[in-house]
Amino acid sequence: MKCIVGLGNPGLKYKKTRHNIGFQVIDYIAKENGWKFKKDKFNAHYIQEVVNGEKVLLLKPQTYMNRSGQSVKEATDYFNIDAENVLVIYDDLDLPTGKIRLRQKGGHGGHNGIRDIIAQLDTKEFNRIRFGIGRPEGNESVTDYVLGKFSKAEQVDITPSIKKSKEAYETWCEKPFLQVMNDFNQS
Numbered sequence: 001m002k003c004i005v006g007l008g009n010p011g012l013k014y015k016k017t018r019h020n021i022g023f024q025v026i027d028y029i030a031k032e033n034g035w036k037f038k039k040d041k042f043n044a045h046y047i048q049e050v051v052n053g054e055k056v057l058l059l060k061p062q063t064y065m066n067r068s069g070q071s072v073k074e075a076t077d078y079f080n081i082d083a084e085n086v087l088v089i090y091d092d093l094d095l096p097t098g099k100i101r102l103r104q105k106g107g108h109g110g111h112n113g114i115r116d117i118i119a120q121l122d123t124k125e126f127n128r129i130r131f132g133i134g135r136p137e138g139n140e141s142v143t144d145y146v147l148g149k150f151s152k153a154e155q156v157d158i159t160p161s162i163k164k165s166k167e168a169y170e171t172w173c174e175k176p177f178l179q180v181m182n183d184f185n186q187s
Contacts, residue, residue, distance in 0.1 A: 001055040003081045004029070004169055005072055007090040007113040010062040018133040019065060019146040021158070022089040025131070025165045026060050032166065042075040051173045057081070068113040069120030076121070086126040087172060088117060089165060091146060095132025098157030100165055102181040103128045127177045129165050131158075 006026030007019075014020050030037065030047055037045040037060070047058040057079060061071030076086060090113055095101055105125040108115035118124050134154075136145035150158055168184045 001057060001079050001081050001085065002173065003057045003059060003072070003076055003079070003086045005059045005061065005068070005086065005088045005117075007065060007068050007088065008060065009064050014147065016149050017147050018150060019091050021091045021131045021133060021162075023060050024158075025089045025129075025162050026058050028162050029058060029166050029169065042078065043071040044075065046075065051170065054173050056173065065113040067116055069116035069118070072117050073120040083121050083123045083126040084177075086121070087129065087169060087177075088114065088126060089129040089131060089169075090114060091133045092130040093133060093135050093142065093146070095130055095134075096157075097132055097134040097150075097154050098161045099132035100161050100168070100184070101130040101132070102168060102177075102184050103130065104177055104181065127172070129168060131161065131165065 004026065006022030008014065008023030009020060016024065035047045035049055037047055039045055042059065043061060043063045045060040045062060049056050057075060059071065059075055061068045063071050072086065090111060094109065104127055107124060108118055133146065136142060164184065168180055171183065172180045
């Protein structure tokens with residue numbers, strides 16, 4: 001079984017903010033497949049389906065970003081999913097807006113959601129799609145920036161990458177992540 005986690009914060013206040021790009025990707029996957037979320041388990045909204053003969057769990061933690069690992073840990077323990085079968089999709093300030101980068105492991109890079117997942121799973125070895133949101137310009141604080149919404153111009157950059165993130169996840173349901181990483185990081 002594979003677990004695909006989109007990171008974000010719950011509530012309308014945070015909907016479509018840069019920090020919630022993981023939620024947007026998961027929502028897009030669900031919408032394109034006609035899947036509906038269930039609630040109130042693992043402190044998350046979740047969907048369990050079968051893709052290419054493989055069971056897949058889509059997870060949107062509702063614990064707020066800094067406690068995302070709690071939800072991921074509950075779900076992976078419940079379904080006995082190894083960390084190598086976890087894919088986390090999250091915002092990354094160090095990539096240009098709309099650029100995605102796949103990785104098999106690594107540190108948290110200052111991202112508190114990833115920091116908590118590493119702590120809860122007790123490993124840095126889980127798959128990731130880092131989704132670029134760029135950096136704030138001028139005097140805007142990082143907090144205000146990540147909790148702000150994408151501009152219309154930025155929407156043009158992120159929409160194809162949301163689709164590309166879905167394609168990467170679907171490819172991972174058929175191929176080893178290293179191969180997916182090599183294919184998607186080149187384009």
